Amino acid sequence: MPNAHLHELMVDELKDIYNAERQLLAGLKKLVSTAEGEELKNAFKEHLQETEGQIDKLKQVFQLLDLPARGKKCKAMEGLLNEADEIMSEFEGSEALDAALVAAAQKVEHYEIATYGSLATYAKLMQHDDVAAIFAEILEQEKNADEKLTQVAMSKANKK
Numbered sequence: 001m002p003n004a005h006l007h008e009l010m011v012d013e014l015k016d017i018y019n020a021e022r023q024l025l026a027g028l029k030k031l032v033s034t035a036e037g038e039e040l041k042n043a044f045k046e047h048l049q050e051t052e053g054q055i056d057k058l059k060q061v062f063q064l065l066d067l068p069a070r071g072k073k074c075k076a077m078e079g080l081l082n083e084a085d086e087i088m089s090e091f092e093g094s095e096a097l098d099a100a101l102v103a104a105a106q107k108v109e110h111y112e113i114a115t116y117g118s119l120a121t122y123a124k125l126m127q128h129d130d131v132a133a134i135f136a137e138i139l140e141q142e143k144n145a146d147e148k149l150t151q152v153a154m155s156k157a158n159k160k
């Protein structure tokens with residue numbers, strides 16, 4: 001694939017994830033206030049802060065690519081967050097509420113992991129090493145967030 005096409009694809013995905021992260025800020029705030037267990041609440045709070053940092057990192061990427069930081073509506077994140085909303089009302093008052101929240105949040109993490117994995121690969125292929133390093137750093141954070149949610153689910157949410 002010629003570089004220009006791959007570059008275009010990378011920028012398109014970058015705009016998608018930039019918008020996705022911004023949508024997620026609002027989603028995570030809801031998850032923080034809805035989660036019942038202290039451990040899960042804290043995991044969401046931590047990822048909320050991390051997400052704010054990721055948005056800054058993505059702004060840096062736009063800058064490195066000489067582009068304005070502008071997103072493009074991520075319909076996938078919109079859909080995932082709509083489902084999370086649905087789950088929150090369906091499981092309100094249920095013992096399985098936290099387990100349901102973990103599942104919804106992990107779907108989001110997996111979407112992000114897939115996107116940052118592709119972005120890191122594209123950047124590496126085009127030898128945008130500075131940009132590749134930022135994507136790789138965010139990818140690690142998303143993987144850790146996913147792992148943390150699995151731990152909370154195994155130790156608390158699912159057992160309940």
Ligand SMILES: [Fe+2]
Nearest residue numbers: 021051054112
């Ligand atoms: Fe993220």
